Amino acid sequence: xxxLTQSPxxxxxxxxxxxxxxxxxxxxxxxxxHWYQQKPDQSPKLVIKYASQSFSGxxxxxxxxxxxxxxxxxxxxxxxxxxxxxxxxxxNSFPHTFGQGTKLEIK
Amino acid sequence: EVxxxxxxxxxxxxxxxxxxxxxASGFTFSSAWMYWVRQAPGKGLEWVAQIxxxxxxxxxxxxxxxxxRFSISRDDSESTLFLEMSSLTIEDTAVYYCFTRLVTADxxxxxxxxxxx
Numbered sequence: 488x489x490x491l492t493q494s495p496x497x498x499x500x501x502x503x504x505x506x507x508x509x510x511x512x513x514x515x516x517x518x519x520x521h522w523y524q525q526k527p528d529q530s531p532k533l534v535i536k537y538a539s540q541s542f543s544g545x546x547x548x549x550x551x552x553x554x555x556x557x558x559x560x561x562x563x564x565x566x567x568x569x570x571x572x573x574x575x576x577x578x579n580s581f582p583h584t585f586g587q588g589t590k591l592e593i594k
Numbered sequence: 595e596v597x598x599x600x601x602x603x604x605x606x607x608x609x610x611x612x613x614x615x616x617x618a619s620g621f622t623f624s625s626a627w628m629y630w631v632r633q634a635p636g637k638g639l640e641w642v643a644q645i646x647x648x649x650x651x652x653x654x655x656x657x658x659x660x661x662x663r664f665s666i667s668r669d670d671s672e673s674t675l676f677l678e679m680s681s682l683t684i685e686d687t688a689v690y691y692c693f694t695r696l697v698t699a700d701x702x703x704x705x706x707x708x709x710x711x
Contacts, residue, residue: 521695523639530691530702531631531639542698574639578695582657583629583641 489513491520491575493586501594506562508589510575513556519579520558522551525588526571535560567593595700596620598692603705610682614705616675616692623673624648626696630666630677632688633704642690643677659685682709 490513500506510520518538525531535541535551538558548563562569570593575586602614618626629644643666646653654666665678675692689704 525639530699530704531633531693532702533693533695533698536695544700545698576639576641581655583644585631585639585641588638 488582489516489577489580489584491577491584491586493573493575493589495589496587497590497592499592499594500565502565502567504565506565506569506591508560508573508575508591510553510558510560510586511556512558512577512579515555516577516579518554519577520551520553521576521578522549522560523574523576524569524571525574526568531574562591565593569593596697597701598694598699599701599703600690600692600705603690603707605708605710606682607711608683608709610709611678611680612682612707614677614679614690614707616677618673618675618692618694620700621694621697623668624670626694628666628668628675628692628694630675630690630692632686632690632707634685634688637688640688645675679707682707684709 492511494509522535523531524534534545534549539551550561552559572588572590574588597619600616627646630642643656645666663681667676687709691704
């Protein structure tokens, strides 16, 4: 089973800052990593797929990068509404797995 | 708008069964690989099962904890994804969500399954 380790577990940031969340896979997974945003008491929402592909309707300040074992979710010019827990998820091999989550607090 | 709305969650006894549904709208459901993810109270996300599109063979895959007890299926004519759950255990207590990587949902709604005696 591929283990995904996110860092940090928690981050407190101010609006307009640039934030990066890392996700490291225990073995190479190509670009088969996806990022979810889960706001408090809401359903998770996909924000990035296949490492760097964005979705229509997701703000352009969200971007993803990486390949192999190391991946990054970047949020440029953070807004208060970005307060959430973010999860990475690999679909390279079964069983698909998730990272433990990174909680983002806005100061 | 893309909607993925799950339903069918309920209180069930250990050993019982439930059938979850997820009605999709706003995209071409028949082309989409679909999957279920669950979240136990206060915990992170856990992948449960996946089903391919019919044109891709409709392959199904399951997480180890649910293999042999859960069955994922789809009705493309109704744009609906299903999860048949049997031999439920307390560890299956969670909110269940459905997803596709084809699009992201403007409105996603999970359904709560509680297994308790």
